[in-house]
Amino acid sequence: GEDVEQSLFLSVREGDSSVINCTYTDSSSTYLYWYKQEPGAGLQLLTYIFSNMDMKQDQRLTVLLNKKDKHLSLRIADTQTGDSAIYFCAETLGGASKIIFGSGTRLSIRP
Amino acid sequence: DADVTQTPRNRITKTGKRIMLECSQTKGHDRMYWYRQDPGLGLRLIYYSFDVKDINKGEISDGYSVSRQAQAKFSLSLESAIPNQTALYFCATSENGGGPLPEQFFGPGTRLTVL
Numbered sequence A: 001g002e003d004v005e006q007s008l009f010l011s012v013r014e015g016d017s018s019v020i021n022c023t024y025t026d027s028s029s030t031y032l033y034w035y036k037q038e039p040g041a042g043l044q045l046l047t048y049i050f051s052n053m054d055m056k057q058d059q060r061l062t063v064l065l066n067k068k069d070k071h072l073s074l075r076i077a078d079t080q081t082g083d084s085a086i087y088f089c090a091e092t093l094g095g096a097s098k099i100i101f102g103s104g105t106r107l108s109i110r111p
Numbered sequence B: 001d002a003d004v005t006q007t008p009r010n011r012i013t014k015t016g017k018r019i020m021l022e023c024s025q026t027k028g029h030d031r032m033y034w035y036r037q038d039p040g041l042g043l044r045l046i047y048y049s050f051d052v053k054d055i056n057k058g059e060i061s062d063g064y065s066v067s068r069q070a071q072a073k074f075s076l077s078l079e080s081a082i083p084n085q086t087a088l089y090f091c092a093t094s095e096n097g098g099g100p101l102p103e104q105f106f107g108p109g110t111r112l113t114v115l
Helices: none
Strands: A009-013 A018-023 A031-037 A043-050 A055-058 A061-066 A071-076 A085-093 A098-101 A105-110 B004-007 B010-013 B019-025 B031-038 B042-051 B054-057 B064-070 B073-078 B087-094 B110-114
Touching: A009 A018, A018 A085, A018 A105, A031 A061, A031 A071, A043 A055, A043 A061, A043 A071, A071 A085, A098 B042, B004 B087, B010 B019, B019 B031, B019 B087, B019 B110, B031 B064, B031 B073, B042 B064, B042 B073, B054 B064, B073 B087
Parallel strands: A009 A105, B010 B110
Antiparallel strands: A018 A071, A031 A043, A031 A085, A055 A061, A061 A071, A085 A098, A085 A105, B004 B019, B019 B073, B031 B042, B031 B087, B042 B054, B064 B073, B087 B110
16 A cells, blocks of 8 residues: 555654655655654655665765665654754655655654 | 736635635646645645646545636635535646746635634
8 A cells, every 4th residue: 555654753852853754655666755744844855765775865864765664754854943843755656646645744853 | 927827715614615816827827736734744735737628636635626617717615515625725836847947836825714
């Protein structure tokens, strides 16, 4: 089936690292994404990784992909209050004609 | 100016009423999508359109219909609204054929409440 699963909530202390995890089902997915939704706004692409990569780093963001376990994670270093948002994991299906989104993980930051 | 706009941003209506949500884009993309977002369920695809003559059902199309009036416009209708259609609705666009990175660009959302 087409299922992308994530935990619903994560709370971290400001300055710590946040790790958001995701499992997906389609081993033929070409792209795997992380989208960010800030309060009252639509989703925006945060980062992505090609399926032939294991890791991608972009400033404070690190994406790890374990294809064997179909596991994707997003690590945010030095988490700030501006990182408070819902983070959606997503995968492509059908030759990139459709994107399947997970349920989203709400990240909250403690002072 | 926003590339993907949705109107209205908020709407409260009663059971049985017909509602239309509109989406416009200035990105020149061929592909447009309608999603609904419910707490704990993420985004679910209602309908999508790859060009003006191509309309496809998503995973939860029952109770909804769409119209692709032009490349830039894609409307979602609820023919007879019911309370479980209360949700946040998002329109999105992407390049034709996926492009080098099939990113989707989202509108700001329409919050619909059906009483």
